[in-house]
Amino acid sequence: MFKSRGDIVYKCTVRLLEDTEILECEFHPSYKGKYLLEHVCQQLNLTETDYFGLRYVDAGSQRHWLHMAKLILKQVKDASPILFSFRVKFYPPNPLLLKEDVTRFQIYLQLKRDLLHGRLYCTANEAAMLGALIIQIELGDYDPNIHVGNYVSEMRLLLRQTDTIEARIQELHREPVAGTPEGGGGAGGGGVQGMSTQEAERTFLKIACQLDTYGVDPHPVKDHRGNQLYLGINHSGILTFQGSRKTNHFKWSEVHKINFEGRMFIVHLNYPEKKHTVGFKCPSGAACRHVWCCAIEQMLFFTLSSSSEASVYSGGGLFSWGTKFRYVGRTEREILQRDGLLAPRDEQEESAGAGKRKANSVPATPSTPMTGDFVVAGYSSLPRSTHSAPLEAGAGVGAGAEACNGGCLLSGPAVDIALACCDPLRPVLEEPKPQLPCAAPEYSLRDSFEHSSTESGATCPAAPPPADWGRLPPALQPPPRPFSLLRAFVPSFLFVWLSLALLALLVFETDIALFKSLKHKPEFIALRRHYYAPLKEYLRRKMVELF
Known part of the structure; x- marks a missing residue:
């Protein structure tokens, strides 16, 4: 090739x-x-x-x-x-549904990197289990004649690999799998001894893909107060983290528009009560455009039913060009249909409901059906709105982002992404996430996101999310848009000149009775002879040369 x-x-x-x-x-x-x-x-x-x-x-x-x-x-x-x-690039919501073992292995390698570099954040016990599974995959069953001393310390598995964590990893590597005769039917077991390489790999994927930061590549941004945040984008939506704490989760079903202006990344949200617009300030314009491209690609991949000619416009201002992004490649929906992972009933429902739904409905949840031996915790099993119209995108110029110190709420026009979404899938029962013991203090939650990591959702004890989880706090209310003299003057200037040009055409090129007296005035005769006629002749010659 x-x-x-x-x-x-x-x-x-x-x-x-x-x-x-x-x-x-x-x-x-x-x-x-x-x-x-x-x-x-x-x-x-x-x-x-x-x-x-x-x-x-x-x-x-x-x-x-x-x-x-x-x-x-x-x-x-x-x-x-x-x-x-x-x-x-696109972390599948359920990697166990992938057809090929080699694909799952590459996902495992990526998650192993994420764990080492701190992007896959988890509790101490989750980290120990993931580390033990990596040891089992790469070294096999524990052998006292081979695995002597602190052999775990020779392998870099975690960003913060303390002695306590290493000791727990070795303990889990020695313990038999729960439910086996060696493990006593679950009493005193719970380790990885006896797992095959494929079983250990699948267990690793099963645990990893339930973490909050699964598939998240954190982007540094600032909020409206100038506080440092990290923005994560994955199959479920857009997440924000402050330190090791997840502060917001904007699901794709809530996202109505995404655009950017200069260094401002702007998300428009639709809630049942009202609409919100929230902005985040990126380190540079190039970084902002990269965040926007990542968000658009993730959104389209996991929500579009078809990728045919999907284009989105955004960005730009009065003196800058907008940005066009064209999505290429298959969507998750098309991959699942190709691999036969969607039930025939789903396809029939899609064709039956295609003509009943509006083309501007927003996407709901990712289209991966949670079938098989594993269900991602936290997935919504509600029916999803569907339509079969191709994606449409109108070009729009956002406004009002020039006077923010950090991420701030914005108002004004922005690109409207009309998305084709997947059809309703069969409701599924959600498998509860396995609860591991409380985190050890040696691997406590970090105060910053310096290494692209964040707190896992499996903290101990597990607390239910607040009622307003995922919504913007009341303090983030849209501020009044500041007056801009430049934005007011330039459109007025253009309007005046266009009006004068139109008036000249009406006076010199038409026989309207209203303008007959004007044509014979000395000023208009001189204007026609010295300016209008030469300009008209010049434009005529250029048009002849061009065509």
Whole structure:
């Protein structure tokens, strides 16, 4: 695939999920991002390629996902050397539904990285169990003749790997699986001894995908008070974290519009009572655009029923261009249909209800059906609104974001994303999340998000969420929009000149009786002879040359 078709061939390096593994690739200037991703997936024997992507960093240290429909060279033209990282881009809500073992293994490798770098935040006991499962996968069953001393310390598993955590990991590695004869039918068991590699991998995925920060790549932002927050985007919606505490969760069913203006990332929310608009200030305009692109892609992948010609517009202002983002590739809905993971009844309901629902209905929940031996905790089992119309997006220019110190509530026009959503799926019973013992103090909740980590939802004791969970606090009320002289003057200036041009056309080119007396005035005769006629002749010549 990557043989030269001419004299110019570019070389690039692709880092895989194992840091020690890299691929050296070549590409022609005419190759698009899709070809490089397909080549990498082919080398890894991956067929479920839609969940993965290639990430790179530009000259300004801003991260980007390689766009599949754009030329590779145009996207990395300033990079030297050209370096990509192969990563999971869309974390499936239930990785156990993936068809291929090799795909699940790559998801496992990504989550293992997330755990090491602090992005997959969890309690001490969850961390110990995940660490023990990694040891079981990579070293196999505990053998006292081989596994001597503190062998866990030789492996980097966690961001904060304390002696207490390592001791607990070794203990779990030695203990038999609960329910086995060695484990005493569950009494005194609960370890990983006796698990096969596949069983340990599936258990790891089962625990990891129930954590709050599963699939979250945190983006640093500031709120309206200038406080440091981290914004996370995954299959369930948009989450905010302050330190190690989850402060808000805006579900895709609540998100009506997403846009950005300069450094402001803006989310428009629809609640049953009223609408809210909340903004977050990013470190730079490039970082804000990256957050917007990530949010749009995640939203469309997990809510669209079809990806055909899905385009979204946003951004821009009075003196700046807006941004167009075109979604390419399959959506989760299309992947599940292709793999036969949707029941025939669901498809019949979709076709029956396609003509009954409005095309501007917002997406509800991700389309993955929770079937099989595992159900993601916290998934809504309510029926979902459906329609079969393709995505529509109107270009819009947001306003009112120029005077915020941090994230602030905004009002004004913004791009309206009319999303095609999946059809109602069968309600499912939610499996309760396994409760592990309370976190040990050695692995207590962190005060900051320096390493892209956050608190897991499985704290101890488990407290029910407040009634207004996911809603904006009353203090975040839309402030009055400040008056801008520039925004008021420029439209007025343009309107006056357009009005004068229209008046000149009516006077000089029509025979309206109202303007006959004006035409014979000396001032209008001089204006026509010295300005209007030469300008008209100049434009006529240009039009003739052009056509």
